[in-house]
Amino acid sequence: MTLASKAPTTLIRTMVFALLSAIFLAGSLALAPAALAEDGTEQTELESNLVVSGTLIADGVKLSGVSVRVVGADIDETVESDSNGKWEVAVPLKADYTISLDLSTLPSGVELVDAAGSELNVKESDWLTSTSTRNFRFVGAAVETTSLTDQILQRLVAGLIFGALLALASVGLSLIFGTTGLSNFAHGEAVTLGGITAWVAGTIYGMPFPVVILIGLAVGALSGFLQNRFLWTPLRNRGTKIVQMMIVSIGLSIVIRYIYLFFIDGTTKSYTGGLSGVIAIGPIRLTQGSMLTFFMAIGVLLLFALFLTRTRVGRATRAVSDNISLAEASGIDSGKIIQIVWILGSALAALGGILLALYRQVSWAMGFEILLLIFAAVTLGGLGSAYGALLGSFIVGILVELSALVLPADLKYASALFLMILVLIFRPQGVLGTKQRVG
């Protein structure tokens, strides 16, 4: 970092830091999201055209954002109805399925005609075409549609939570890029590792939440250490080019992802950590888990920011990230710093995975699905800048949630990618990045 650029960046850093602290303090005020409806984890790998679908309408009012769960024949998927009240789940086989409704996600005032009718069935013999449609019957005693401001507020809070989760993964990715130049496509798998650890330790072995977090951090850190030690350091020493390493990381990502699939199969799993209790604050409803998710993420990010700015190793990390030769010339062991970055980055990503498991669900591709969003966050903020990655993550998280107000739910990830492309066109160095000649 040159002296000239020091003043403005310090200012921005202080601002980001202050913003984070403010959000963390706001925790005591307990603002958090209602629209926690599960997002449909799209399993596009399915080789079939078969779809179970339906439309949720109560007295002519289309119900959006209601969670519908479809279970059967190797799948267990939860989707959210779109703005037209429509939902659909792709299924692998013409088999039996049970469709259930998450009653807590229904708008207030709307009830099922028959309280026992919250489950519908599709029988194997019902499949005449590739689509099976099942509709729930509602009575909308006094259907209140949520006011626009309420919706925006809810989406905003949901976006903050999602942004905090993305941030955990993207600071690591950004630091790895900053110190080694690698765009690590296998970073999504580090997130999945955390999610799977949470499911194995928490759901299968029933360990308490703090223990799950510790195990997840340890597993993540270990994976980062091993990757750096046995793959990336030898490659760097061979003089492998950056683009070559990027393609290696793509290969690695495919290998690891399918190893996950091999061991945990393609169904989505849930991890609640015993925190599925619902808290209602005013019009906003959320689970204890997602509230905890948010404040833990913010807390850890704050600690990480302190580490980067207040400790010797943290300062050395930033030095290596800024200019590796200069850092080495002033006596910093860049190899050691890179190792620390890999360990910390992977541990943070794994933590992100555990919290994402709490917030949504566990699946073999959960990390890969958000990988491009992580990239979008990092690029938005400016590749290689940890603070930029933080800022970018919150922008992406909020944009993804807010865009669901105007766009169909299945396009909300597209909006973040589109923003990333726009930013690259008009400000290739990102929001916080320093200007350099690109091409």
Add this chain to the structure above:
Amino acid sequence: MDFQSILFNAINEILSPTTAAYALAAMGLAVHFGYTGLLNFGQAAYMLVGSYGFAIATINGWPFFGAVAVSLTLSLILTVVLGIPTLRLRADYLAIVTIGAAEILRYVITTTGMTNVTGGAEGISGFKGTFEAMNPIPEGTYNLGTIIINEYDLWLRITGWSLVTLVALLLFLLMRSPWGRVLKGIREDEDAVRSLGKNVFVLKMQALAIGGVLGSLAGVLFVLPRAVQPGNYATTLTFFIWTILLLGGAATILGPILGAMTFWVLLSLTQGILFSLVDSGLIEFMTVTQVGQIRFMLVGLLLMLLVIYRPQGILGNKKEMSFGV
């Protein structure tokens, strides 16, 4: 275990229409990456516009060549949209933008709101009529030695591989022309080419357009033996094409073809052998579905090993292999 059928299945992959489609897409990527050094990670997007353009136009009553023209036009539009903003970016930014653009396109064609046009998650079928109608081969079954196919399949194979041969010939001529040598110059040292007064941006656009047209032709060829399925155009498709290209040799004409053949034969062999081992109970720790997953692990591993140990591929020359940056 039936070794003969495993072997025959593997041999059949060599000349299958799908292999031809992958070879064509990989040739397009060879123009992008192998010759010009552009890190295009959105080749799946070109195949997507090819497939969807062709299928949608055909369903709306366009003749065969009209529908192919629609595909090609769409690929040129995609080139302009993708190229103008990104070709000025640094190589790794280009990779992220192209992969992002490909995913945006896939989200857009899958979204329920577009079901009337793209078929949503179900995709499109019933667009083979125009191609079938041009078939001069009499109805019946034909024995190719290792496989017995019908007249449609034979017609498709002949068309597909003629197209691949024609494209290979054209690329060979293009790449040894002065224009092709300038492309290689851009790959080796962009600034040097610029200092000679060449308009690097325009040349890159031309390369992107040619590779994109090949990608969209591959998309048409890819859907002729099957239905259009949005799930087929995920990032995995792009990664497969990259593996094929790097396997055969990025800066070669025949590399993508050899790469596609080797790739599918290897996959078919491993699949067949593992499948029969599981089926006969010799391997008990996995199920038949898991065999398919092993396939993907092998692809990933192959990609890693290739890039680390033999980045020039089977046919390439190490001096010609530059990863830029």
